[in-house]
Amino acid sequence: MHKLPELNTVGNKIPNRQAICDTLMAAAADDRNVVALCSDSRGSASMTPFFNAFPQQSIEVGIAEQNLVSISAGLAKCGKKPYAFSPACFLSTRSYEQAKIDCAYSDTNVKLIGISGGVSYGALGMSHHSAQDIAAFSAIPNMRVYLPSDQHQTAKLIRALLTDQKCAYVRVGRNPVEDIYSAENCPFEMDKATVLCDTENPDAAIVACGEMVRPAIEAAKALAASGIHAAVVDMYCVKPFDTEAILKLAPTVKGYVTVEEHAPFGGLGSMVSQAVAAACPKRVVNLALPDAPVITGTSKEVFDTYGLNAEGIRQAVRSLFA
Amino acid sequence: MTNKELSVLAYELRKKTVDVIMGAGAGHIGGDMSVMDVLVMLYFKHMNISPENQDDPGRDRFVLSKGHSVESYYTVLSEKGFFDYETYKNTFSRYGSEFIGHPHNTLPGVEMNSGSLGHGLPVSIGMALAGKMDQASYRVYTVMGDGELAEGSVWEGAMAAGHYKLDNLCAVVDRNGLQISGSTEDVMSHEPLAERFAAFGWHVIECDGNDMDSLDAAFSEAKCTKGQPSVVIAHTVKGRGSAVMENKAPWHHKVPTAEEYARIEADLETRKEELAHA
Structure with a gap:
C-alpha cells in the first residue's frame, strides 16, 4: 500500500x-x-x-x-x-x-x-x-x-x-x-496492481485503470475531506488480473467502485465483480461507458456525461454508504 | 533422392496419410492428396529443415497456411524424423492428443499454428523481413490452398511482399480447383490468377504440382529469382492418387468407407508401383 x-x-x-x-x-x-x-x-x-x-x-x-x-x-x-x-x-x-x-x-x-x-x-x-x-x-x-x-x-x-x-x-x-506518479515516486511491480491509500483500513475501494486512475485519486482525496477513506487500486494489469490486491481490501471496505473507459461488459468492472462475488461478497458499483453509441464530444465531455470523473466516482462511493 | 524416388515416396506417404484419417475418422483427405508432392519436394529436396537443425536460426522456415492439410504435413514431418509416425497415427485428433486437427507448434518442426485461412502468407512475410534485417540466408515457404485466396489478408500480404521485394519468400498455391462447396471458379473465381500475383509484383511460376520434375524446376527457378517474391502455382488434382477421390469436391473432408479404403489403398499402391518401374 x-x-x-x-x-x-x-x-x-x-x-x-x-x-x-x-x-x-x-x-x-x-x-x-x-x-x-x-x-x-x-x-x-x-x-x-x-x-x-x-x-x-x-x-x-x-x-x-x-x-x-x-x-x-x-x-x-x-x-x-x-x-x-x-x-x-x-x-x-x-x-x-x-x-x-x-x-x-x-x-x-x-x-x-x-x-x-x-x-x-x-x-x-x-x-x-x-x-x-x-x-x-x-x-x-x-x-x-x-x-x-x-x-x-x-x-x-x-x-x-x-x-x-x-x-x-x-x-x-x-x-x-x-502525471500521477513522478520519476522518483512511481511504485511499480509487474503484474501487481498499485494500491494507493492514506490509511491502513480503508472504508471503500476504487478500482480504476488507464486514464480513469487520476479522477479516482481526485475522488479519494475529496472523500477523505468528508471522512470516507477510499483506497485507489491502479489496476494497470487488467490481465493477469491482480485478484489478491482486490481481496486484501475486503476486510475493511464497505464495497467497491470500478471505473473504466470501456463498455459495461467484460471489462474491469466485470472482473472485480467476479472476484469479489466469488471470495468476499460485497457491493460493487460499476462505472463505465454505456451499452450504446456514446455521445459526440471530446473525451472530457464524454467522461463528464457518463459520470466517469472525480465527482461521478465520489458519488458512487458515497452511494455505498447510503 | 532422385525425383523418381521422391515420387514413389509421395505415394507411400499418401497411403500412410489415409491410414491416419481412417484411424481418426476425420481429416481433409482431398487436399492432403493434392499437396503431398509439393510437401515431399520441399522437405526432401529444397528446404534446409531437419530435426537436427530445427533450432538453428539459419534454417529455412515453412508455414502450412492451408492448415487443414495437417494429415499430409504431419506424415511428412514424421518421415523426416520430427516425431514418431505410429504415435501420431494412433492419437491424431483423439481426446487429449497433442496431434490436434490443425498444425500446432508445440510439436517439433511446426513453426506456427494455423487452421484459419489467410494467415500463412502474412506471417511468412514477417519471417522473410526478419531474414532481410539480419542478412540471413534462409528462405521462407508457405503453402496456401486456392480456395483460401478469397481471404482478403492474402492480398494484404501479396501487396506487402511485392512492396518489400522479398525474394527470400516463396509462396505455393495448391491449385486443385476445388473447395468444399464445389469448383473454386464457381464459388469465387481466382482467374486470371497468375496475372493477379504478377500485378502485385510477384514472379509467377506455374507447374504441374503432382509431377516432381516440374516442381523441382519451379522451386529452383524461385530460388534464382532476385528482387521479387515468387509464387509457385502448383496445378494439382484434388484427391490425387485414386479414382475414388480425384476431382470430386465431396472428398474435401470425406472419410472413406471400408470398401472405399480398400480401393484407395489399391489405387495408391498401383500408382506407386507404376512410378517405381517407370
Missing part, C-alpha cells in the same frame, strides 16, 4: 504514447531486435522519431491491420521483438483473429500497442472508439492486457515488457495525461 500521490496540477502533461516511443528508442539503440511496425499510424502513435532514428528497425505495412499483426508474429518467430502500433479500435477488432491465432495461440513475442484507445477519438463515432478491447483481448488465452495510467507507469511497463517473451496488448489514450 502506497500513499495517495500529490497531484500536481501544473505537472507534466504528455500522452502515454510519447512515453512508449521514448522508452522504445532507448531500447532500440542497444538492441537491434527491437522493431516497430505501424499501419500508416506512425504520427498518431508518436512513433515518427523512432522511424526516423531507426529506419532499419521500422516497418510500415500500410493501412492493413491484419497484416500488421501477422507480420509481427512472423518477425517474433525469427527472434525480433516487434511492437505493433495501430489505433486500438482497429487493432482490437479488425485484427482480432490475428492476435488470437498468430500471437496468443502460436505464442509469439508480439506487443500490440493500441493507440488512441477508448473514446480518445471522441467525436469520430463508434468506428473509432475501442470500448470492447479489454473484454475481447482478456478472453484470449495467453494474451495479457495492460492499461497504464501515466507516462511514468507506461515507461516502467514497456521496460518490463521488453524483457519478456510473451505477447501482450497495451492500450493508451491519444490525449496528454497529467
Whole structure:
C-alpha cells in the first residue's frame, strides 16, 4: 500500500504514447531486435522519431491491420521483438483473429500497442472508439492486457515488457495525461496492481485503470475531506488480473467502485465483480461507458456525461454508504 | 533422392496419410492428396529443415497456411524424423492428443499454428523481413490452398511482399480447383490468377504440382529469382492418387468407407508401383 500521490496540477502533461516511443528508442539503440511496425499510424502513435532514428528497425505495412499483426508474429518467430502500433479500435477488432491465432495461440513475442484507445477519438463515432478491447483481448488465452495510467507507469511497463517473451496488448489514450506518479515516486511491480491509500483500513475501494486512475485519486482525496477513506487500486494489469490486491481490501471496505473507459461488459468492472462475488461478497458499483453509441464530444465531455470523473466516482462511493 | 524416388515416396506417404484419417475418422483427405508432392519436394529436396537443425536460426522456415492439410504435413514431418509416425497415427485428433486437427507448434518442426485461412502468407512475410534485417540466408515457404485466396489478408500480404521485394519468400498455391462447396471458379473465381500475383509484383511460376520434375524446376527457378517474391502455382488434382477421390469436391473432408479404403489403398499402391518401374 502506497500513499495517495500529490497531484500536481501544473505537472507534466504528455500522452502515454510519447512515453512508449521514448522508452522504445532507448531500447532500440542497444538492441537491434527491437522493431516497430505501424499501419500508416506512425504520427498518431508518436512513433515518427523512432522511424526516423531507426529506419532499419521500422516497418510500415500500410493501412492493413491484419497484416500488421501477422507480420509481427512472423518477425517474433525469427527472434525480433516487434511492437505493433495501430489505433486500438482497429487493432482490437479488425485484427482480432490475428492476435488470437498468430500471437496468443502460436505464442509469439508480439506487443500490440493500441493507440488512441477508448473514446480518445471522441467525436469520430463508434468506428473509432475501442470500448470492447479489454473484454475481447482478456478472453484470449495467453494474451495479457495492460492499461497504464501515466507516462511514468507506461515507461516502467514497456521496460518490463521488453524483457519478456510473451505477447501482450497495451492500450493508451491519444490525449496528454497529467502525471500521477513522478520519476522518483512511481511504485511499480509487474503484474501487481498499485494500491494507493492514506490509511491502513480503508472504508471503500476504487478500482480504476488507464486514464480513469487520476479522477479516482481526485475522488479519494475529496472523500477523505468528508471522512470516507477510499483506497485507489491502479489496476494497470487488467490481465493477469491482480485478484489478491482486490481481496486484501475486503476486510475493511464497505464495497467497491470500478471505473473504466470501456463498455459495461467484460471489462474491469466485470472482473472485480467476479472476484469479489466469488471470495468476499460485497457491493460493487460499476462505472463505465454505456451499452450504446456514446455521445459526440471530446473525451472530457464524454467522461463528464457518463459520470466517469472525480465527482461521478465520489458519488458512487458515497452511494455505498447510503 | 532422385525425383523418381521422391515420387514413389509421395505415394507411400499418401497411403500412410489415409491410414491416419481412417484411424481418426476425420481429416481433409482431398487436399492432403493434392499437396503431398509439393510437401515431399520441399522437405526432401529444397528446404534446409531437419530435426537436427530445427533450432538453428539459419534454417529455412515453412508455414502450412492451408492448415487443414495437417494429415499430409504431419506424415511428412514424421518421415523426416520430427516425431514418431505410429504415435501420431494412433492419437491424431483423439481426446487429449497433442496431434490436434490443425498444425500446432508445440510439436517439433511446426513453426506456427494455423487452421484459419489467410494467415500463412502474412506471417511468412514477417519471417522473410526478419531474414532481410539480419542478412540471413534462409528462405521462407508457405503453402496456401486456392480456395483460401478469397481471404482478403492474402492480398494484404501479396501487396506487402511485392512492396518489400522479398525474394527470400516463396509462396505455393495448391491449385486443385476445388473447395468444399464445389469448383473454386464457381464459388469465387481466382482467374486470371497468375496475372493477379504478377500485378502485385510477384514472379509467377506455374507447374504441374503432382509431377516432381516440374516442381523441382519451379522451386529452383524461385530460388534464382532476385528482387521479387515468387509464387509457385502448383496445378494439382484434388484427391490425387485414386479414382475414388480425384476431382470430386465431396472428398474435401470425406472419410472413406471400408470398401472405399480398400480401393484407395489399391489405387495408391498401383500408382506407386507404376512410378517405381517407370
